[in-house]
Amino acid sequence: MSISALIVLIYVLVLASYLGFELISKVPPTLHTPLMSGSNAISGITIVGALMACNELGYTTLSKWLGMIALVLATINVVGGYAVTDRMLKMFKKK
Amino acid sequence: MNTGIQLAYLVASVLFILGIKYLGKTKDARKGNFVSAIGMLIAIVATLLTLNILTLVEIGISVLIGSAIGLYYAYKVPMTKIPEMVALFNGFGGLASFAVALSDYYLKSETNLASLDAVNLTSVIVSLLIGGVTFTGSMVAYLKLDGKVSGQPITFAGQHLLNLLLLLAFVAASVLVFLDPTQITYIVILIVISLLLGILTVIPIGGADMPVVISLLNSYSGMAACATGFILNNNVLIVAGSLVGASGIILTQIMCKAMNRSLVNVLLGGFGQTVATGGADGPAVVVKEIGVEETAMLFDSASSVIVVPGYGMAVAQAQHVIRELMEQCEKRNINFRFAIHPVAGRMPGHMNVLLAEANISYDKLIEMDDINEDFSNTDLVFVVGANDVVNPAARTNPDSPIFGMPILNADKARTVIVSKRSMGKGYAGVENELFGYPNCLMLFGDAKQTITKVVGELKEMA
Numbered sequence: 276m277s278i279s280a281l282i283v284l285i286y287v288l289v290l291a292s293y294l295g296f297e298l299i300s301k302v303p304p305t306l307h308t309p310l311m312s313g314s315n316a317i318s319g320i321t322i323v324g325a326l327m328a329c330n331e332l333g334y335t336t337l338s339k340w341l342g343m344i345a346l347v348l349a350t351i352n353v354v355g356g357y358a359v360t361d362r363m364l365k366m367f368k369k370k
Numbered sequence: 371m372n373t374g375i376q377l378a379y380l381v382a383s384v385l386f387i388l389g390i391k392y393l394g395k396t397k398d399a400r401k402g403n404f405v406s407a408i409g410m411l412i413a414i415v416a417t418l419l420t421l422n423i424l425t426l427v428e429i430g431i432s433v434l435i436g437s438a439i440g441l442y443y444a445y446k447v448p449m450t451k452i453p454e455m456v457a458l459f460n461g462f463g464g465l466a467s468f469a470v471a472l473s474d475y476y477l478k479s480e481t482n483l484a485s486l487d488a489v490n491l492t493s494v495i496v497s498l499l500i501g502g503v504t505f506t507g508s509m510v511a512y513l514k515l516d517g518k519v520s521g522q523p524i525t526f527a528g529q530h531l532l533n534l535l536l537l538l539a540f541v542a543a544s545v546l547v548f549l550d551p552t553q554i555t556y557i558v559i560l561i562v563i564s565l566l567l568g569i570l571t572v573i574p575i576g577g578a579d580m581p582v583v584i585s586l587l588n589s590y591s592g593m594a595a596c597a598t599g600f601i602l603n604n605n606v607l608i609v610a611g612s613l614v615g616a617s618g619i620i621l622t623q624i625m626c627k628a629m630n631r632s633l634v635n636v637l638l639g640g641f642g643q644t645v646a647t648g649g650a651d652g653p654a655v656v657v658k659e660i661g662v663e664e665t666a667m668l669f670d671s672a673s674s675v676i677v678v679p680g681y682g683m684a685v686a687q688a689q690h691v692i693r694e695l696m697e698q699c700e701k702r703n704i705n706f707r708f709a710i711h712p713v714a715g716r717m718p719g720h721m722n723v724l725l726a727e728a729n730i731s732y733d734k735l736i737e738m739d740d741i742n743e744d745f746s747n748t749d750l751v752f753v754v755g756a757n758d759v760v761n762p763a764a765r766t767n768p769d770s771p772i773f774g775m776p777i778l779n780a781d782k783a784r785t786v787i788v789s790k791r792s793m794g795k796g797y798a799g800v801e802n803e804l805f806g807y808p809n810c811l812m813l814f815g816d817a818k819q820t821i822t823k824v825v826g827e828l829k830e831m832a
């Protein structure tokens with residue numbers, strides 16, 4: 276990877292972290308559990324990496340198997356995480 | 371990579387950010403989760419479109435298996451077990467990043483050695499470390515929360531030295547990987563050490579410190595995704611990963627502050643072991659018991675009530691009978707509210723979810739700082755399964771291990787009733803001074819059963 280490409284990635288990292296801190300500080304404590312399970316689902320974005328890893332077939336089967344394991348795990352994380360967060364948020368009602 | 375997929379990733383990143391922004395308001399929160407899920411869908415579909423069509427069968431099978439397991443857990447898990455589920459999923463996220471890093475490493479080491487440059491190797495090493503620690507650490511946290519492993523801290527002599535040596539060995543093996551990237555042995559050493567470190571860093575941490583550990587592991591899983599983003603040169607992974615990383619760090623800070631302890635202090639673990647003897651030196655607390663009928667009468671004659679829920683409420687599954695209690699009180703025009711301590715329960719916001727499940731309006735749940743002034747003009751405080759968070763020793767006794775921790779000033783109310791299974795100590799292993807106070811009455815027994823009886827009495831009185 277070239278240094279300029281790396282710098283761009285670091286830019287993204289720094290700005291997104293800053294934005295994350297700003298936005299998450301505003302989440303009320305009532306929602307901290309859904310925030311955690313929801314952000315957990317977001318961390319399942321590794322699924323994109325897993326898909327790419329699965330795609331690189333024909334070179335090594337080990338690489339493919341690892342990709343598939345990653346894909347199953349990341350899917351559990353994404354699907355389960357969003358579903359349980361929605362289930363929780365549905366219960367938060369104001370009367 | 372083509373422009374289309376990059377644009378799709380940009381849209382996905384914006385949707386993740388918007389999703390978190392909507393979480394800032396309780397009424398918009400569900401929409402936020404939906405927006406974030408749409409972002410994920412876009413990222414996945416865009417990636418699928420660029421893939422080799424031949425692999426779609428394998429991908430389809432993997433996604434189906436993952437979705438089935440995920441949905442099964444998400445709809446089956448009882449709300450009291452949410453901390454366990456979050457810990458488990460967190461571990462899966464860590465393991466996924468770990469597996470992606472390994473997969474990428476194998477591919478490059480066999481096909482295109484030149485592409486394993488310094489940046490790539492660093493990212494792989496960091497991804498293995500964070501992913502591995504997140505995985506085994508979360509699994510240990512899960513086992514502790516689920517009671518499959520004792521919640522007590524597990525400590526042994528030389529524990530910290532061992533962790534330090536393992537970390538040094540990890541650095542040494544990383545240097546060797548740089549010198550010869552094709553040598554699989556070094557990678558295996560890195561894998562073993564990172565998995566071991568995850569176990570060793572979580573076992574000394576006690577059950578009451580789990581909110582901190584879960585938050586921290588949550589942040590690690592985000593950082594692992596970030597590291598994977600650096601391996602694959604992929605912005606959406608970095609954006610999503612840093613959002614999660616930031617979220618975990620903020621929650622960790624809030625939890626540490628609410629326990630008046632530093633992160634280092636929590637991570638070194640063993641809290642509650644050394645101090646247990648210190649607490650036993652004082653005179654035994656003499657408590658006054660109260661029965662179900664008298665409790666009901668006190669509720670009947672009060673004009674303001676504050677309930678302080680704790681982990682014990684979750685264990686006894688008492689949240690639903692507490693709603694019935696609230697309905698009885700509201701019929702009598704009693705001002706009925708809940709005081710929520712930030713570390714009540716086993717994860718941030720745990721009590722709020724349980725009470726929401728019991729159909730209690732979220733504007734009844736008041737945070738510590740907003741309600742602490744009100745205790746002194748409250749008739750009745752009802753403590754259900756909470757202990758350390760109402761121990762006045764945190765304010766008054768400099769020798770107490772919990773001294774300095776912000777607490778709910780339940781003791782300032784006219785009368786305090788504590789619903790408790792038995793006279794056990796709190797997680798910090800200290801006697802609770804409150805129980806011996808003249809205005810404090812103990813209602814012994816299983817919270818769900820005793821409160822059900824109290825509600826029955828109140829119904830008869832009406």
